Structures are given as structure tokens and as C-alpha cells.
Amino acid sequence: MSFRILLRHEAILTLILVVALAVLAANNERFFTAANLLNQGRLMTEVGLIAVPMTFVIITGGIDLSVGSILGLSAILVGVFWKWLGLPLPVAMGLSVVVGTACGIANGVIITRFRVPPLIATLATLALFRGLAEGISQAQSVRGYPKWFFTLGQGDILGLPTQLWLFAVVALVGFFVLRFTAFGRAVYAIGNNEAGAAFSGIDVTRVKLWIYAASGFVSALAAVVFVSRVSTTRSDMGSGIELDVITAVVLGGTSIFGGRGLVVGTLIGLCLVQVLKSGLALSGVKGDGTIVIIGAVLIAAVLISNFLSRFTDD
Numbered sequence: 001m002s003f004r005i006l007l008r009h010e011a012i013l014t015l016i017l018v019v020a021l022a023v024l025a026a027n028n029e030r031f032f033t034a035a036n037l038l039n040q041g042r043l044m045t046e047v048g049l050i051a052v053p054m055t056f057v058i059i060t061g062g063i064d065l066s067v068g069s070i071l072g073l074s075a076i077l078v079g080v081f082w083k084w085l086g087l088p089l090p091v092a093m094g095l096s097v098v099v100g101t102a103c104g105i106a107n108g109v110i111i112t113r114f115r116v117p118p119l120i121a122t123l124a125t126l127a128l129f130r131g132l133a134e135g136i137s138q139a140q141s142v143r144g145y146p147k148w149f150f151t152l153g154q155g156d157i158l159g160l161p162t163q164l165w166l167f168a169v170v171a172l173v174g175f176f177v178l179r180f181t182a183f184g185r186a187v188y189a190i191g192n193n194e195a196g197a198a199f200s201g202i203d204v205t206r207v208k209l210w211i212y213a214a215s216g217f218v219s220a221l222a223a224v225v226f227v228s229r230v231s232t233t234r235s236d237m238g239s240g241i242e243l244d245v246i247t248a249v250v251l252g253g254t255s256i257f258g259g260r261g262l263v264v265g266t267l268i269g270l271c272l273v274q275v276l277k278s279g280l281a282l283s284g285v286k287g288d289g290t291i292v293i294i295g296a297v298l299i300a301a302v303l304i305s306n307f308l309s310r311f312t313d314d
Contacts, residue, residue, distance in 0.1 A: 009253040010265050012304055016297070017272045024279030031279050038161055042153075042229060044274040045163040046071070046222040047241060048267070051248045052174040053215040055266045058249055059178075059191045060208060061258025062118035066107060067219045067245060069129035071238030074100040074223035076133045079142025079233035089149060097220040103129055104216015108209040126242075130235075137235040145231065153228030163225045170218060175263040183207065191258030248273055251298050272297065 025032035050067050057064045074096040081092030103125070110121045155162045178184040186207050189197040198204050219238075227233050252269030254261025273294055280290045 009301075009304070010262070010268055013252065013265065013268045013272065013301060016301070017268060017275065020272060020275050020279065024275065024283065028279065028282045031282050036278065036282075040274050040278045041164045042161045043278075044270060045161070045167045046226050046238075047244045047248060047274075048167050048270050049170055049218050049222040049225070050215070050241065050245045051266050051270055052170050052263060053211065053218050054245050054249050055174065055252075055254055055261050055263055056178065056187055056211045057118075057215055058246075058254045058256060059187050059258060059261045060211060061191050061194070062111065062208070062211075063122060063246070063256075064104075064107065064118065064212065064215050065122040065242050066103070066125040066129055067215060068238035068241040069126045069133065070100050070103045070216050070219040071223040071226065071241060072235055073103065073129045073133040073136075074220035075227050075233045075237040076137045076142075076235050078224060078227050080136060083142045083144070089146065093224050096223065097217065100220020100223065101213055101217040104213045104219070105209065107216065108212030111212065112205040112208050130239075133235040137233075139235070142233045143231065145227075150228055150231065153225050153230070163229070166221075166225065170221075171263060171267060178263055183210075187211070188259060191255075191260070193259075244273065247294065247298060251301050253301075269301075 021032070030036060050071070054064060054067065077096040077099055078089075078092050081087045081095050082089045085092075087095070107118075107122055107125055110116050110125070111118050152162050152166075157165055178187060186197065186202045189200065189202055190204055190207060194204055223237065226237055230237075248270040249261070249266050250256060250269070251272065252262070252265030252267070254265065276294050276297065277290055280293060285293070
């Protein structure tokens with residue numbers, strides 16, 4: 001699909017977002033307030049961070065189901081390295097990010113070197129990394145972090161949550177790389193025709209390794225933010241977050257078949273999901289009802305995208 005059609009999908013998604021904002025704001029006066037919107041920004045940051053590299057992953061025709069488990073493993077390791085091993089907290093944070101990156105590289109190696117389908121490979125590592133997190137933690141949580149550590153997850157810079165600035169940097173880097181670099185063009189080429197990309201001189205293995213490594217790196221970065229925001233570490237952190245991430249990416253117009261997608265679309269999809277979660281909760285809709293509505297919106301967006309694609313081809 002051409003860039004023009006992707007923009008049409010994004011335009012429709014933006015329209016849905018605007019309508020949702022208007023309806024929810026009219027339904028509850030607490031929804032469209034600065035305090036609530038900033039709080040929702042804090043809550044969506046971890047999903048948003050992981051959704052940026054996930055966009056790259058899905059554009060190549062892959063999937064990474066292990067991101068939530070990498071987040072959980074990295075989160076528990078922050079506490080283990082600091083509290084149990086006595087390392088300085090900045091060192092513990094850095095090491096946990098290194099471990100998360102290594103997990104992403106392991107995914108990439110399994111997928112590229114051993115030719116295991118991404119769905120199967122990351123489904124297996126989802127269980128592996130989660131099991132490691134639970135085994136290391138032994139169902140114990142770590143608390144008592146120093147006050148400066150909470151600046152990342154609970155602080156503000158120039159009136160905006162600190163983690164939103166971090167998210168903005170990651171999103172801008174992802175947008176620039178995908179849209180304006182040779183690496184980004186290689187990502188699209190692999191998603192459209194992997195064999196053709198290889199014959200044209202693209203090092204498919206190297207590109208995929210970088211993408212899965214980035215997915216692990218950002219998942220670990222999200223883990224540090226998560227721990228800072230909730231003030232504790234538990235092995236079940238990030239459980240199910242991969243579903244929220246994939247929902248935001250697919251809702252934003254990225255094709256699960258590969259070759260199509262934009263970081264901008266992912267950001268719009270992320271905002272729409274978070275808006276629906278917040279607004280429906282304030283309106284008294286229970287969790288099950290919220291899931292049903294978000295699922296309906298996702299189906300509608302995919303159907304509209306497919307319709308526009310066929311219309312354009314004709």
C-alpha cells in the first residue's frame with residue numbers, strides 16, 4: 001500500500017480518536033482535564049515504548065510475543081542486582097537493560113539462524129523468560145528504592161511526566177529511522193518480499209537481528225520506567241502487555257502480513273486505546289465491556305483499512 005493510502009488510514013483513525021474524545025468528554029467532566037490526560041500519558045508509556053520497535057518487527061512480517069516477559073525479567077533484575085547483590089542502582093538499571101537486550105538478540109538468533117517462525121520462537125521465549133523471572137524472584141518483591149529513582153516514573157519535567165519525554169525521544173528516533181533511512185527501506189523491503197530483499201543485496205539476517213535486539217532493549221527500558229512508576233518489582237510485571245502493544249500497532253495500520261506500517265499510525269492507535277480505557281472506566285464501564293469495545297474498534301479499523309486497500313487497487 002502506498003504512503004498516501006496509509007495516510008488515509010491514519011486520517012480515519014484520527015477522526016475516530018477525535019470522536020471518541022468528544023463523546024467521552026461530554027459524558028464525564030473529569031475525563032478531559034489536564035490531570036487525567038497527564039496521568040493517562042504516564043500509564044501508556046510502557047506500552048508505547050515497546051510499540052515503537054514492535055512496529056518494525058511486524059512490518060518485517062514477524063511478531064514478538066516475548067516483550068512482556070522481557071519486561072518482567074528486566075524489572076525483577078533491577079531489584080535483584082540492587083537489593084540482593086548490592087550493586088549501585090544505576091549499575092543495576094544498566095545491567096537489567098543489557099539482559100533485556102540480550103533476550104532480544106536471542107530471539108533474533110533463533111529466528112534468523114535456526115529458521116524458527118517468529119510466532120513459535122517468541123512464544124517459547126515468552127514462557128522461558130517469564131519462568132526465569134519467577135524462578136529468580138521466588139515470589140518476592142523488592143521495595144525501598146531511593147527517592148531519586150522515582151523521578152523517572154513519577155516525576156515531571158516542564159510540567160510533563162518524565163517518562164513522556166523518554167517516550168517522545170524513542171518515538172522520534174523510530175519515526176526517523178523507518179521513514180528516512182536505508183535501514184527503514186530495508187525493513188519495508190523484507191516485509192514485502194524477504195527473498196527479493198536478500199537477492200537485492202539486503203542483509204536480511206543483520207536487519208532482523210537489529211530489530212529484535214531493539215525490541216529487547218526498549219522492553220527492558222520500559223521495565224525500568226515501570227518499576228520507577230509503581231515503586232516495586234514483581235515477576236508478573238508486564239504480563240499480557242504484548243497484547244496491548246500488538247493491538248496499538250495493528251490498530252495504527254501496520255499489516256500483520258508485513259510490508260506496511262508507520263510509527264505515526266502506531267502512536268494514534270496507542271492514544272485511541274488509552275483514551276477508550278480511561279474514558280470508559282470513568283463512565284462506569286466494567287473491564288469486560290472495555291475489552292469488547294476496544295476489540296470492536298480494532299475490527300472496524302482493520303475492515304476499513306482492507307476496504308481502502310481494495311478500492312485503491314481497483
